[in-house]
Amino acid sequence: MRNTPxxxxxxxxxxxxxxxxxxxTSVQAADWLVIESWRNDDTKIWSDVIIPAFNKxxxxxxxxxxxxxxxxxxxALSAKLQGGTAGDLITCxxxxxxxxxxxxxxxEPLNDVEGMKHFSDVAKSAWVTDDGAANFCMPMASVIxxxxxxxxxxxxxxxxxxxxxxxxxxxxxxxxxxxxxxxxVMGTADQWEAATMGFQNVGPNYWKxxxxxxxxxxxxxxxxxxxxxxxxxxLSKWSPYMGRGYKGQRYSDxxxxxxxxxGAIYPAGSWDIPTFNEQADFKFGAFFPPVPDGQDTCYxxxxxxxxxxxxxxxxxxxSAKIFLNWMASQDFAxxxxxxxxxxxxxxxxxxxxxxxxxxxxxxxxDECQQTIRNSYQILSRGTPSMENELWxxxxxxxxxxxxxxxxxxxxxxxxxxxxxxxQ
Amino acid sequence: xxxxxxKAPFPWHILFFLAPGLxxxxxxxxxxxxxxxxxxFFEEDExxxxxxxGLKNYQTLLFDAVWxxxxxxxxxxNTKFFIVHMLVQNPIGLMLAVLLSSPRLQWxxxxxxxxxxxxxxxxxxxxxxxQLLLSPIWGISENFLYDIGLGEYFDAWLGNEGTALTxxxxxxxxxxxxxxxxxxxxxxxxxxxxxxxxxxxxGSSAWQTFWxxxxxxxxxxxxxVSILTFVANFNAxxxxxxxxGALAGPNFSTDIMGTLFxxxxxxxxxxxxxxxxxxxxxxxxxxxxxxxxxxxxxxxxRRMQRFQL
Numbered sequence: 112m113r114n115t116p117x118x119x120x121x122x123x124x125x126x127x128x129x130x131x132x133x134x135x136t137s138v139q140a141a142d143w144l145v146i147e148s149w150r151n152d153d154t155k156i157w158s159d160v161i162i163p164a165f166n167k168x169x170x171x172x173x174x175x176x177x178x179x180x181x182x183x184x185x186x187a188l189s190a191k192l193q194g195g196t197a198g199d200l201i202t203c204x205x206x207x208x209x210x211x212x213x214x215x216x217x218x219e220p221l222n223d224v225e226g227m228k229h230f231s232d233v234a235k236s237a238w239v240t241d242d243g244a245a246n247f248c249m250p251m252a253s254v255i256x257x258x259x260x261x262x263x264x265x266x267x268x269x270x271x272x273x274x275x276x277x278x279x280x281x282x283x284x285x286x287x288x289x290x291x292x293x294x295x296v297m298g299t300a301d302q303w304e305a306a307t308m309g310f311q312n313v314g315p316n317y318w319k320x321x322x323x324x325x326x327x328x329x330x331x332x333x334x335x336x337x338x339x340x341x342x343x344x345x346l347s348k349w350s351p352y353m354g355r356g357y358k359g360q361r362y363s364d365x366x367x368x369x370x371x372x373x374g375a376i377y378p379a380g381s382w383d384i385p386t387f388n389e390q391a392d393f394k395f396g397a398f399f400p401p402v403p404d405g406q407d408t409c410y411x412x413x414x415x416x417x418x419x420x421x422x423x424x425x426x427x428x429x430s431a432k433i434f435l436n437w438m439a440s441q442d443f444a445x446x447x448x449x450x451x452x453x454x455x456x457x458x459x460x461x462x463x464x465x466x467x468x469x470x471x472x473x474x475x476x477d478e479c480q481q482t483i484r485n486s487y488q489i490l491s492r493g494t495p496s497m498e499n500e501l502w503x504x505x506x507x508x509x510x511x512x513x514x515x516x517x518x519x520x521x522x523x524x525x526x527x528x529x530x531x532x533x534q
Numbered sequence: 535x536x537x538x539x540x541k542a543p544f545p546w547h548i549l550f551f552l553a554p555g556l557x558x559x560x561x562x563x564x565x566x567x568x569x570x571x572x573x574x575f576f577e578e579d580e581x582x583x584x585x586x587x588g589l590k591n592y593q594t595l596l597f598d599a600v601w602x603x604x605x606x607x608x609x610x611x612n613t614k615f616f617i618v619h620m621l622v623q624n625p626i627g628l629m630l631a632v633l634l635s636s637p638r639l640q641w642x643x644x645x646x647x648x649x650x651x652x653x654x655x656x657x658x659x660x661x662x663x664x665q666l667l668l669s670p671i672w673g674i675s676e677n678f679l680y681d682i683g684l685g686e687y688f689d690a691w692l693g694n695e696g697t698a699l700t701x702x703x704x705x706x707x708x709x710x711x712x713x714x715x716x717x718x719x720x721x722x723x724x725x726x727x728x729x730x731x732x733x734x735x736x737g738s739s740a741w742q743t744f745w746x747x748x749x750x751x752x753x754x755x756x757x758x759v760s761i762l763t764f765v766a767n768f769n770a771x772x773x774x775x776x777x778x779g780a781l782a783g784p785n786f787s788t789d790i791m792g793t794l795f796x797x798x799x800x801x802x803x804x805x806x807x808x809x810x811x812x813x814x815x816x817x818x819x820x821x822x823x824x825x826x827x828x829x830x831x832x833x834x835x836r837r838m839q840r841f842q843l
Contacts, residue, residue, distance in 0.1 A: 357690075
């Protein structure tokens with residue numbers, strides 16, 4: 112070093128100052144993306160796994176995951192969008208909730224986003240305008256309905272997975288008479304489980320999946336038809352096997368009862384897997400909704416549930432599109448599906464799922480016909496919303512306050528009030 | 535006379551002193567209220583465009599069965615909610631106040647603080663704690679009832695259509711009983727001791743003293759407590775939302791005006807919210823409270839006898 116110490120210090124100072132200047136300009140240049148989501152359960156996975164993985168490829172784009180509790184998400188999001196304070200990336204609910212946001216001009220059309228080519232039309236169907244012209248959210252994941260069971264209890268009582276309805280109810284009966292375990296862990300206090308894990312879970316077997324769902328939209332089938340009444344008849348047989356006080360049992364109560372090993376079977380969605388992995392210290396497995404006796408084909412609800420769109424008012428649309436394109440990649444699909452077993456990527460990439468229970472759920476795609484929840488497309492647009500009606504009547508059927516026929520009649524009469532094909 | 539022609543200068547100072555309060559009141563209370571009333575006359579189409587539609591929202595809300603059934607159901611439930619408060623909260627509040635004001639009671643300050651405590655807690659905490667207490671799975675109320683021999687009467691009260699609303703009303707009573715107690719207590723303390731002493735000297739029993747001396751003197755306060763209860767109950771929302779969610783189940787048996795408004799304005803799950811219809815519901819809530827207060831003012835308040843103490 113020829114420099115005098117003082118000179119060197121001067122250089123260092125200048126270098127430091129320059130460094131600060133550069134880094135501060137680069138901070139200004141870096142885009143800051145905020146993600147709106149209802150998945151507050153996933154906060155840790157986003158901040159510890161997904162966002163760091165993205166920053167490895169794009170270190171200059173900062174991403175912040177900013178969730179709202181699920182029950183408040185829709186209202187909070189629309190208030191934020193109206194007030195212009197919503198984040199750049201919007202997690203999209205399927206079908207009409209997001210469609211209405213698009214129609215009101217809050218969501219950016221995504222047809223020109225390159226990554227969209229990795230998704231099939233079926234995957235995209237939940238986030239497309241009625242005329243099919245514009246896609247406004249990039250599909251992320253679907254969830255599959257079924258039943259999760261405690262393997263240790265099944266071994267203890269010498270039970271095996273049921274395939275048919277008779278087997279299913281025999282099984283419940285055995286658990287009830289031969290043990291102190293709760294046969295079926297579900298409550299009706301929060302209402303949505305009755306419709307989601309009850310009606311939409313076992314229903315597709317009766318209304319033949321997509322066929323029935325489309326006929327319901329076209330008006331060729333009515334909810335009062337036999338196949339729908341039978342779903343509630345099936346549900347009404349659940350009541351004796353649900354735990355004491357199930358009318359006051361909330362969703363979190365059910366999760367705790369099951370993970371504490373006090374119940375044998377839990378009507379589930381695959382989204383419960385991450386929670387159970389963390390909390391249950393026993394092995395658990397899954398079986399698909401038992402088919403009615405004598406029916407060969409099984410139908411499962413494989414619901415396109417979650418997608419990501421761009422806030423039209425965002426100042427960082429370019430970075431947001433970079434993020435979406437990354438979300439369409441093989442890397443993301445693998446990362447997401449394995450970080451959150453039970454949320455199955457909708458992209459066309461071949462991915463490997465490591466979680467055994469998630470694998471089990473996924474294997475039903477080959478074995479059974481898939482459909483989505485029948486109340487989500489179009490039928491919940493008007494007042495009364497069919498989804499709300501399903502919650503209400505399914506709870507009442509499970510509580511023994513309403514007959515299956517009356518439940519069907521109420522939902523049909525609700526539809527007939529505003530939906531022309533049912534008038 | 536020159537002074538008769540002389541005009542007094544405009545009293546600017548009055549305006550000056552009124553302005554801050556008036557500005558705040560107008561901007562955060564009067565303007566939003568008027569805007570809400572105005573918004574109720576509009577409708578919104580799919581793209582979010584608003585257009586004037588007169589009284590159509592109100593016609594739908596009151597006469598179209600899809601809307602009117604939930605509306606009348608919520609109004610009736612709200613009335614029941616109010617009745618429970620009037621029959622349970624205020625008499626207990628009165629009783630506690632009378633007990634507290636008894637000069638022979640020790641530790642009265644501690645009791646007062648303890649009874650008032652729940653009022654200061656967040657409703658979310660109250661809802662959570664009571665859900666746990668009453669839970670048929672983890673709760674302690676079942677064992678407690680067994681211990682006192684009433685075990686067979688236990689039920690999932692919050693989950694039954696017939697009992698959910700009453701249970702929630704009683705939780706709310708438990709939380710807010712401190713307010714009538716404090717107000718009545720304060721007015722009981724205002725009664726001069728001479729009056730009480732005179733009645734005792736005249737030979738009246740404790741009951742007669744309460745009935746003939748104290749009660750007439752605190753009647754205006756009880757009236758005020760009632761009207762406060764009315765306004766608070768018809769604006770209630772948080773407890774029901776915290777415990778039962780916005781769908782206020784089972785079968786809408788706990789749906790009150792506040793939750794109906796929330797569902798209408800913000801939407802729920804797949805039901806999309808309508809700002810204009812929500813404004814109409816809010817306006818009706820405002821009118822109901824207005825009518826209630828007016829009835830009270832004209833029929834009760836004016837006839838009430840007041841005593842100069």
